[in-house]
Amino acid sequence: MFIMKADREKPAKVTVGIPKALLYFKYFHLWESFFQTLGINYIVSPDTNKDILNKGINYAVDEACLSSKIYLGHVAWLMGKCDYILVPRISSFGKAGKVCTKFYAIYDLVMSTFTDSDFKLINYNIDSTNSENERKAFVKMGVALGKSKSQSLYAYIIAKQTQKTQLNIIKNEQLKLLNKDGIKILIIAHRYTVLDKYIGEPIVRLLKQMGTTPIFGHVVDTKEALVRSEEISKTLPWLFNKELIGALALYKDKVDGIILMTTFPCGPDSLVNEVVIRKIKDKPILNLILDGQEGTAGLETRLESFIDIIKFKRSDEID
Amino acid sequence: MTDVKATFPHLGNYFVPLEVLFTAGIEVDYIVPPPITNRTLELGTRHSPDFVCTPFKYNLGNYIESLEAGANTLVQVGGACRLDYYGELHEQILRDLGYDFRFVNIGSTKLTKPLTFYNILKEINPDMTLKNIARVLPVVLKMIQYIDEAEDFIRKNIGFERNPGEFDHTHQRFLLEMRSIRSKKELYNYYIKYMNIFKSIEVDKPKKPLRVGVIGEYYTIMVPFSNHFIEKELATMGIVIDRWMNLTNSVIHDFRPEAKEHIKNYVTFDMGATAMYTIDKALQFAKKGYDGIIHVKSFGCTPETDAIPVLQNISSDYKIPILYFSFDSQTSEIGIKTRLEAFYDMIIMRKEAV
Ligand code: SF4
Numbered sequence: 001m002f003i004m005k006a007d008r009e010k011p012a013k014v015t016v017g018i019p020k021a022l023l024y025f026k027y028f029h030l031w032e033s034f035f036q037t038l039g040i041n042y043i044v045s046p047d048t049n050k051d052i053l054n055k056g057i058n059y060a061v062d063e064a065c066l067s068s069k070i071y072l073g074h075v076a077w078l079m080g081k082c083d084y085i086l087v088p089r090i091s092s093f094g095k096a097g098k099v100c101t102k103f104y105a106i107y108d109l110v111m112s113t114f115t116d117s118d119f120k121l122i123n124y125n126i127d128s129t130n131s132e133n134e135r136k137a138f139v140k141m142g143v144a145l146g147k148s149k150s151q152s153l154y155a156y157i158i159a160k161q162t163q164k165t166q167l168n169i170i171k172n173e174q175l176k177l178l179n180k181d182g183i184k185i186l187i188i189a190h191r192y193t194v195l196d197k198y199i200g201e202p203i204v205r206l207l208k209q210m211g212t213t214p215i216f217g218h219v220v221d222t223k224e225a226l227v228r229s230e231e232i233s234k235t236l237p238w239l240f241n242k243e244l245i246g247a248l249a250l251y252k253d254k255v256d257g258i259i260l261m262t263t264f265p266c267g268p269d270s271l272v273n274e275v276v277i278r279k280i281k282d283k284p285i286l287n288l289i290l291d292g293q294e295g296t297a298g299l300e301t302r303l304e305s306f307i308d309i310i311k312f313k314r315s316d317e318i319d
Numbered sequence: 320m321t322d323v324k325a326t327f328p329h330l331g332n333y334f335v336p337l338e339v340l341f342t343a344g345i346e347v348d349y350i351v352p353p354p355i356t357n358r359t360l361e362l363g364t365r366h367s368p369d370f371v372c373t374p375f376k377y378n379l380g381n382y383i384e385s386l387e388a389g390a391n392t393l394v395q396v397g398g399a400c401r402l403d404y405y406g407e408l409h410e411q412i413l414r415d416l417g418y419d420f421r422f423v424n425i426g427s428t429k430l431t432k433p434l435t436f437y438n439i440l441k442e443i444n445p446d447m448t449l450k451n452i453a454r455v456l457p458v459v460l461k462m463i464q465y466i467d468e469a470e471d472f473i474r475k476n477i478g479f480e481r482n483p484g485e486f487d488h489t490h491q492r493f494l495l496e497m498r499s500i501r502s503k504k505e506l507y508n509y510y511i512k513y514m515n516i517f518k519s520i521e522v523d524k525p526k527k528p529l530r531v532g533v534i535g536e537y538y539t540i541m542v543p544f545s546n547h548f549i550e551k552e553l554a555t556m557g558i559v560i561d562r563w564m565n566l567t568n569s570v571i572h573d574f575r576p577e578a579k580e581h582i583k584n585y586v587t588f589d590m591g592a593t594a595m596y597t598i599d600k601a602l603q604f605a606k607k608g609y610d611g612i613i614h615v616k617s618f619g620c621t622p623e624t625d626a627i628p629v630l631q632n633i634s635s636d637y638k639i640p641i642l643y644f645s646f647d648s649q650t651s652e653i654g655i656k657t658r659l660e661a662f663y664d665m666i667i668m669r670k671e672a673v
């Protein structure tokens with residue numbers, strides 16, 4: 001009797017594991033603040049490293065995109081270290097657009113890949129064409145983790161506010177950079193590519209070492225970007241790419257060059273990059289396809305010659 | 320008649336109903352793309368981005384060859400996945416190549432509703448009439464169904480014909496003569512007649528033949544050239560080929576709710592494009608005790624790549640071998656043959672062991 005009562009008063013604390021890959025880079029403010037407000041323990045997998053990447057490559061189907069391989073590597077790292085792994089599923093944001101089918105599939109992909117381990121996933125599903133929006137999805141998730149509806153709703157509202165504030169800070173910082181002198185390079189890449197410590201960050205670091213200022217396409221006002229994207233492409237179906245293409249329209253004239261950074265063989269980027277290359281003729285463009293195996297030496301050479309072209313163009317214009 | 324010469328990329332043998340739709344329904348000339356050859360793929364590949372999925376490259380090759388054949392109005396549809404964005408880039412590439420044409424991107428529309436269909440197709444020919452399209456559309460839909468039924472029968476029997484070539488020959492005649500049919504009644508009689516001919520073709524079918532199910536991505540599965548005529552190859556080994564995917568089952572009818580229900584032990588959500596059908600049919604073939612399954616897709620196809628771990632689970636739960644093929648523009652013919660032969664040896668050994 002006594003034990004049961006104690007049990008009820010102090011339910012075993014659950015820990016949620018968050019893979020630091022794919023949507024993490026878009027939503028981490030939202031997720032972390034949501035769990036914090038609800039008082040739910042969570043851990044985040046470490047930055048991508050060679051070991052995580054290799055694990056992912058091992059688990060993934062050969063042809064899967066590098067980003068999803070990395071994701072599986074992070075999930076593998078979390079196995080056994082938490083009670084639930086957070087694997088959200090998104091298919092559509094309604095009129096705003098849809099997403100790459102990888103995000104439709106990711107929940108079931110994880111479920112059917114790790115059949116040999118014992119694990120639980122916590123999921124939320126956003127499918128606006130079937131009226132599953134973010135708020136509803138978060139409340140469901142909170143309830144699944146043992147919180148009440150109103151607690152979960154409250155936590156979601158707080159988390160949303162936090163996310164907004166944080167994103168505004170980042171946006172304002174970038175605005176300052178946009179007005180800086182010197183060579184500015186616009187990077188058009190999914191967040192999980194450019195912000196990944198193993199994949200994109202080394203490139204950002206190299207760019208800075210070469211004395212240029214990187215500008216990020218993903219740091220942009222979404223609404224404005226979606227409208228402006230039509231200047232470059234009218235029928236683009238994928239929301240995340242549309243946002244980046246809108247950023248391209250918005251920032252293009254303020255930068256000296258553009259880097260399209262893509263993980264191999266990304267479905268949406270395979271088409272979108274080609275559209276960009278064919279339509280944007282007034283800025284140098286570097287199309288970087290990353291497979292996780294390139295050495296820094298090779299990258300450095302490519303970046304250097306790209307910057308040289310830009311410098312050459314600039315001195316031409318000044319003369 | 321207008322001076323519109325419309326064209327649409329190849330998809331299996333559906334150029335027959337498409338030609339009827341365009342000429343009789345929309346009342347414009349229709350250019351059937353020249354049959355797909357190595358040149359088609361080569362042209363398409365040369366002007367396409369590197370790792371775009373192969374249907375994009377084939378479609379582009381078809382457009383170029385149709386333009387060469389006199390087409391001036393190119394039609395593209397959407398529907399799912401990357402296909403929704405094919406059109407804009409196709410148009411851009413062809414313009415950059417200097418071709419002069421009109422591009423009609425009809426997006427994703429339900430094919431079966433005359434009125435919506437009418438409003439969109441008016442873009443191809445503003446003078447077309449609702450009356451006409453309402454008369455022709457049902458004929459076109461029936462044609463698709465009959466072609467699908469006939470081809471289903473052929474796949475299951477062609478491997479056993481006594482006189483090699485008889486099925487192919489009759490199939491070609493069936494398609495050719497169908498092109499002149501304009502009424503539902505005539506079409507029905509025609510269909511009955513041909514099904515009788517198909518059924519009367521002599522076959523030597525063992526009591527328990529080997530049965531192989533073919534599953535996979537929409538385009539690759541429906542365009543024999545793009546899957547290196549794998550069904551034919553299998554048939555010549557004396558195998559019953561079963562393939563569910565066709566236009567009738569995917570565009571005319573919507574089986575998604577059923578599929579979702581069937582596979583709920585394996586998959587919770589829709590994984591995109593044809594992945595659910597692929598998994599559903601794999602499970603069905605497995606449950607029916609087929610000897611093997613072949614999965615085909617174009618290189619890098621995201622939804623079908625994501626379906627593979629699920630297929631692997633079905634394969635191990637039901638002890639059914641699955642052979643995976645991923646085709647791109649440089650797939651080697653020899654590699655395919657070798658893998659098919661090894662697969663055949665394996666399923667026949669398993670059968671004999673039972
Ligand atoms: S958008 Fe590209 S990189 Fe991202 S998940 Fe899809 S295929 Fe992978």
Ligand code: SF4
Pocket residue numbers: 267372373374399400401402536537538592593617619620621622623
């Ligand atoms: S289903 Fe596959 S082949 Fe078809 S558009 Fe999507 S990725 Fe390309």
